[in-house]
Amino acid sequence: MNEKLDAQKLTESAKQFLWGTFGKDPSYFDTPGSIVVSAQGPYVTDIHGVRYIDSQGSAGSAILGFNHPHVLEAMVRQLSAVAQNPSGWPASVPQVQLAEKIASLSPGSLKYTIFACNGTDANETAIKIARKYYKLQGKSGKYKVIGRYRNYHGMSLATLAAGGVVQRRKDYEPLPPGFTHIATPYCYRCRYPADHPQCAGRYADELRQAIEFEDPSSIACYLGEQTVFGGGVLPPPPDYMRRIREICDEHDILLIADEVVTGFGRTGAWFESAKYGIVPDIITLAKAITSGHAPLSATHVKEEIARAFFGGGDRLFQHGFTFGGMPVACAAGLATLEFIEETGLLATVPEKSARFVRELERIQERSPLVGDVRSHGMLFGVELVRDKETKEVWPLPEREGIAKAIVAEGKRHGVLLAPYTLHGTLIVVLAPPLTIEDTELEAIASALEAALREAEKTAASGLPKKGAGVSPGDLPRQRR
Secondary structure, three states: OOHHHHHHHHHHHHHHHOOOOOOOOHHHHHOOOOOEEEEEEOEEEEOOOOEEEEOOHHHHOOOOOEOOHHHHHHHHHHHOOOOOOOOOOOOOHHHHHHHHHHHHHOOOOEEEEEEEOOHHHHHHHHHHHHHHHHHHOOOOOOOEEEEEOOOOOOOOHHHHHHOOOHHHHHHHOOOOOOEEEEOOOOHHHOOOHHHOOOHHHHHHHHHHHHHHHHOHHHEEEEEEEOOEOOOOOEOOOOOHHHHHHHHHHHOOOEEEEEOOOOOOOOOOOOOHHHHOOOOOOEEEEOHHHHOOOOOOEEEEEEHHHHHOOOOOHHHOOOOOOOOOOOHHHHHHHHHHHHHHHHHOHHHHHHHHHHHHHHHHHHHHHHOOOEEEEEEEOOEEEEEEOOEOOOOEOOOHHHHHHHHHHHHHHHHHOOEEOOEEOHHHOEEEEEOOOOOOOHHHHHHHHHHHHHHHHHHHHHHHHOOOOOOOOOOHHHOOOOOO
């Protein structure tokens, strides 16, 4: 079949039949890179034969890159044994082995794991555990969840209510009751600048104030990311998480750490929580657990909490998913964690991160648009502003136009860039694989700098004309 004709037919079929996720309408399929045919390492190749570096590594999940041979081999072996969950959900061998492996890596008394399919499932599971746990303690009035603004926990109604991304919440209101929010520490736009560097205490005190306002006897759990991912790569200030842990203990509130993005090595440690010397009551995990090779998530719980549900009758946790913890996915998870451990990959994160940060800081010095560069391990945020002195940003239509210009120019240079226009800011979020080579990081930096130069023109001249952008014919071809 003629390759060009095939690409055209696929594009037309996508426009007619496929409803893309996260706000994509049929016009999306007119852009390069919108339909992928293959991937390897940090690269994806589209139907036009153009290869790109995915600078966000499958939304932060591809910690070993795409199609990692060690993971694929484990999946193929498991496919020949049993791929699906049988009726009644008996455990599979890799499910048992992966649960044990996670417990061997986690701190404190964290021990038991419930598997599901994605981060939304994991956080939904954690909220349900917290609510029923207190009912089992005779405290049925403890049901409320305290979340944080700018945090993202998933796309179900409950996880949208727990999260703080207004653009993803507003169209689905009224959301379930029982959720309230506090601010997320944001050093570049700190609400307590006079208290720097002691602002951690001020932000943590907002949790105490919310608990007191809502009534401690009504609060079941605090749910938060530690380093915020989609909200702009916002690491917590020193001592913040320790104070959060203390406040939760003081008021008998479960601390749920959303490590869907940061778990399993993204920050240079198996769990980000361990870097702050705290042990959450529940950790939610997904994405990197299989390096994105299969849908899998985990809700990892302290032994004393899990045991409250054992014993039959009304104590049982009536919860689960048909495809939760699929044998082939658990095999992928076990292979991913084994590879990270056996190769000492986590030890490479600090130096690799520091080198890339230096590249980003050099770009910041040269570009009038880069207001701040942030990082934690292999997570990077580049915040763009209209004015470096005032930290002013553009109105939403201009932000969206600039973001489109960045994406288009990045593609021209062979890199998929991901600017976020949520929360009233414009931030390019980067999360490349831990296995990425320095030359590929340099290519990302070079493409980002070129994209920022194009963004300067867009910011100076106003929004791009309708239909302006990149066509597949403008891109360099590479043989598959």
